[in-house]
Amino acid sequence: MKRNERLIDFTNHLINRPNQMLNLNQLSKHYEVAKSSISEDLVFIKRVFERQGIGKVETFPGSLGGVKFSPDVTDELAKQKALDIIKLMEEDNRILPGGYIYLSDILGTPKNLKSIGQIIAHEYLGKDVDVVMTIATKGIPIAQAVAEILDVPFVIVRRDAKVTEGATLNVNYTSGSSSRVENMTLSKRSLSIGQRVLIVDDFMKGAGTINGMKSLVHEFDCFLAGVAVFLEGPFRGERLVEDYKSILRVDSIDVANRSIDVKLGNIFDKNLDLFEEKK
Amino acid sequence: MKRNERLIDFTNHLINRPNQMLNLNQLSKHYEVAKSSISEDLVFIKRVFERQGIGKVETFPGSLGGVKFSPDVTDELAKQKALDIIKLMEEDNRILPGGYIYLSDILGTPKNLKSIGQIIAHEYLGKDVDVVMTIATKGIPIAQAVAEILDVPFVIVRRDAKVTEGATLNVNYTSGSSSRVENMTLSKRSLSIGQRVLIVDDFMKGAGTINGMKSLVHEFDCFLAGVAVFLEGPFRGERLVEDYKSILRVDSIDVANRSIDVKLGNIFDKNLDLFEEKK
Numbered sequence: 289m290k291r292n293e294r295l296i297d298f299t300n301h302l303i304n305r306p307n308q309m310l311n312l313n314q315l316s317k318h319y320e321v322a323k324s325s326i327s328e329d330l331v332f333i334k335r336v337f338e339r340q341g342i343g344k345v346e347t348f349p350g351s352l353g354g355v356k357f358s359p360d361v362t363d364e365l366a367k368q369k370a371l372d373i374i375k376l377m378e379e380d381n382r383i384l385p386g387g388y389i390y391l392s393d394i395l396g397t398p399k400n401l402k403s404i405g406q407i408i409a410h411e412y413l414g415k416d417v418d419v420v421m422t423i424a425t426k427g428i429p430i431a432q433a434v435a436e437i438l439d440v441p442f443v444i445v446r447r448d449a450k451v452t453e454g455a456t457l458n459v460n461y462t463s464g465s466s467s468r469v470e471n472m473t474l475s476k477r478s479l480s481i482g483q484r485v486l487i488v489d490d491f492m493k494g495a496g497t498i499n500g501m502k503s504l505v506h507e508f509d510c511f512l513a514g515v516a517v518f519l520e521g522p523f524r525g526e527r528l529v530e531d532y533k534s535i536l537r538v539d540s541i542d543v544a545n546r547s548i549d550v551k552l553g554n555i556f557d558k559n560l561d562l563f564e565e566k567k
Numbered sequence: 568m569k570r571n572e573r574l575i576d577f578t579n580h581l582i583n584r585p586n587q588m589l590n591l592n593q594l595s596k597h598y599e600v601a602k603s604s605i606s607e608d609l610v611f612i613k614r615v616f617e618r619q620g621i622g623k624v625e626t627f628p629g630s631l632g633g634v635k636f637s638p639d640v641t642d643e644l645a646k647q648k649a650l651d652i653i654k655l656m657e658e659d660n661r662i663l664p665g666g667y668i669y670l671s672d673i674l675g676t677p678k679n680l681k682s683i684g685q686i687i688a689h690e691y692l693g694k695d696v697d698v699v700m701t702i703a704t705k706g707i708p709i710a711q712a713v714a715e716i717l718d719v720p721f722v723i724v725r726r727d728a729k730v731t732e733g734a735t736l737n738v739n740y741t742s743g744s745s746s747r748v749e750n751m752t753l754s755k756r757s758l759s760i761g762q763r764v765l766i767v768d769d770f771m772k773g774a775g776t777i778n779g780m781k782s783l784v785h786e787f788d789c790f791l792a793g794v795a796v797f798l799e800g801p802f803r804g805e806r807l808v809e810d811y812k813s814i815l816r817v818d819s820i821d822v823a824n825r826s827i828d829v830k831l832g833n834i835f836d837k838n839l840d841l842f843e844e845k846k
Binding site (some may be wrong): 289291292293295296297299300303332333335336337340342384385386388389390391392393396397398399401402415424425426428429432433435436438440441443444446451452453456475477478 | 568570572574575576578579582583611612614616619621642663664665666667668669670671672675676677680681703704705707708711712714715718719720721722723725730731732733754756757798
């Protein structure tokens, strides 16, 4: 394979193995060229990936040396992707009876999910996330999008235990807005002791559900790596969880005029980085 | 940008826009080179993508001409990916009380989901799928993986209507193994008349759930583009749906010895292509 062709194949190879350490000797064997040629290729790839905001390419020296591609967007691109979603959110006809917001179309479109995954992964890249956790149903596509970029598994908490989950660990939680006690459950074998868990969800108001997942993380003897939600809704009073990141924020819903005011969430607010301060 | 670097960036550009028509004039402007240079780049990319089994690169002539990248695996690679998942399936400790199979780890790992998506997309590529449909919960990651490759949206059927879905269309269905009548529901605005719907799910026995989704497709005045499941379980008697594709098949579960016999499903069985025959 000539260099031109190898660069094309190598680019694809890296993009499809995000956050995985690839051994340079194996790559050299795979492409049937000297390790030095692979290293030269990587100089090109690294330059383009970093300049074009595709992600970071790190090379590690030594006989066990390797290369790792971490897909990442720039701050600006992350913000632009969020603004693009705001445009979709402001479309007419999205306000449902009771002031709920219809989101299923946005969260059922691969392009949007990829953007959401990139924005959240951008925040937690390099922060040692072992596993992404969410609760069924609408958080699942978000968890999957984030997990794909970080190259970690994701686990799905449910409100009711299923026979296909085996032994489960259950916790009770109260929602932030009422004091009704509810139950959530996760398969016992989903997490291992000491794992760092990133909680994601589609929507948060009083943060009761998030708080329930936090207590699950604790009961599994795991650590919380962070909390990120797609949309933070209007809420009066104190939320049960303070350390969270949101991509978008809705402060008010005007049901009569069928309009909502969507703003960028606190993930873009670098000065109010509560989670970082408390660490 | 020199050719070497442009090829790297262009490769990434295509990979991240699966099944989208990209205009050659716009690409020429974007890279600030003549359209002929873009066409030359595409000769290289097309050759590598097709030889390495990355996918198909089609160019369309004319002033509105463009290029479309359709990620696709070869028959052999699709089969190899399924065999890799069989190895995971045969691990000990996967049989749950009642003879259920624990799959949440497999279906919560991005790499496996990508393989499952590639295998199913390989089957339905070019067959005009407008939207992927699944039922909550475990089918969702599979639907997302398939939809991402085909670049179409996915919709999630639920067993209970939620206030965040707006008006819903509901159907009753019976499971294949019992005659209990159940309900499934889908947001009215999820589908448009005449769309071609690919139904996917994680597991199928009597196909009652799949049959329910088929009647939803019908009630929405849509067309069935196909049915694909990850795992087909043991079932005695006649299934409610005959035209389906399965990636894997389990004929028997030996609860006493905690072992299962996992085989390749009928998606790899080119001679018994029931769905094709009946079309």
